[in-house]
Amino acid sequence: MGALQRVLTRSTVATTAVLAMALTACGGGGEPSGSAPANGSQDTGTAGTASEELRQVTVGVMPLVDLAPLHLGMDQGFFEDHGLELELESAQGGAAIIPAVTSGQFEFGFSNPTSVLIAASRGLDIKVIAPGGSSTGDAETDYGATVVLPGSDIDSAADLEGHSVAVNTLNNISDSTVKEAVRQDGGDPSKVDFVEMPFPNMVAAVEQGTVDAAFLVEPFLTAGLNQDMEPVFWNWMEVSPDLMASTYFTTGELAEQDPELVADFQAAIAQSADYAQAHPDETREILTEYTSIPEEAAASLRLPRWSDEVNVDSLQRLIEISSEDGLLEGDLSVDDVVLADQQ
Incomplete structure (x- = not known):
């Protein structure tokens, strides 16, 4: 090399x-x-x-x-x-x-x-x-998901109404895929509070209750899953399986x-x-x-x-x-x- x-x-x-x-x-x-x-x-x-x-x-x-x-x-x-x-x-x-x-x-x-x-x-x-x-089209292997703490009352995309979600950038593919997941689940994406923050801060922000959920991509997704965070949905797959x-x-x-x-x-x-x-x-x-x-x-x-x-x-x-x-x-x-x- x-x-x-x-x-x-x-x-x-x-x-x-x-x-x-x-x-x-x-x-x-x-x-x-x-x-x-x-x-x-x-x-x-x-x-x-x-x-x-x-x-x-x-x-x-x-x-x-x-x-x-x-x-x-x-x-x-x-x-x-x-x-x-x-x-x-x-x-x-x-x-x-x-x-x-x-x-x-x-x-x-x-x-x-x-x-x-x-x-x-x-x-x-x-x-x-x-x-x-x-x-990848497979939740077992895909590399982007919206996650919450274990025991959260957020069980589906529509449950994000009235809750805060961390995304790295507003008005882009991050929050757009969250909004689409909420729409497909019968919810109102305008009632979701999006909070802009860097990816490295998101896992701690969810753990500390600063936000209720976060959209994570690799390597932060694996870090979150290793700390027992639970995926609510897989953002890319909500828009298209590929x-x-x-x-x-x-x-x-x-x-x-x-x-x-x-x-x-x-x-x-x-x-x-x-x-x-x-x-x-x-x-x-x-x-x-x-x-x-x-x-x-x-x-x-x-x-x-x-x-x-x-x-x-x-x-x-x-x-x-x-x-x-x-x-x-x-x-x-x-x-x-x-x-x-x-x-």
């Missing part, structure tokens, strides 16, 4: 700090905070492109579980094989990465889909080009002006996703390299499902619930936001 590839990780100073930044995938803001040239460093046995011929592109990222395929792909040389050298720019969330991509500062970015949909509805030139992590919870994107202008570059990036990401899905042990190992998640924690984390195709049905569901929650401006269709070759 090359030293340059891990500069992004080694610049972090504490596990909690990294995880606080990392798991704002469900939204959040902040400015891009660091970069590392990251071409693959291992000999995979395939004929890669000579380094002087590689095209350097910048990708806005977060140190998230969902991004494990990207890092595996770099180590396996998949991006080099497609003529690319990646420079990673770290940010706290999609709200920071999106303007960097649409302004041309980055060629590609990573975000939760809801942030992308909101941006597209506001007229930004943004196109989904590849999936990130998706729901919800695409994160995505890669670029601008329509870049896709039109340099389709070969976009196609090469898509091909390398697809190869990386397939590799990660087929090699969970390597995926867990690399989590300890680009985040500060300890080995023992990585060994028990619930991993996303990785696919090589954009789930347009999942995006359509997110458009529907985002519209119902008033997050989108005007009408928006999947055709508006997904690159044509992914539809």
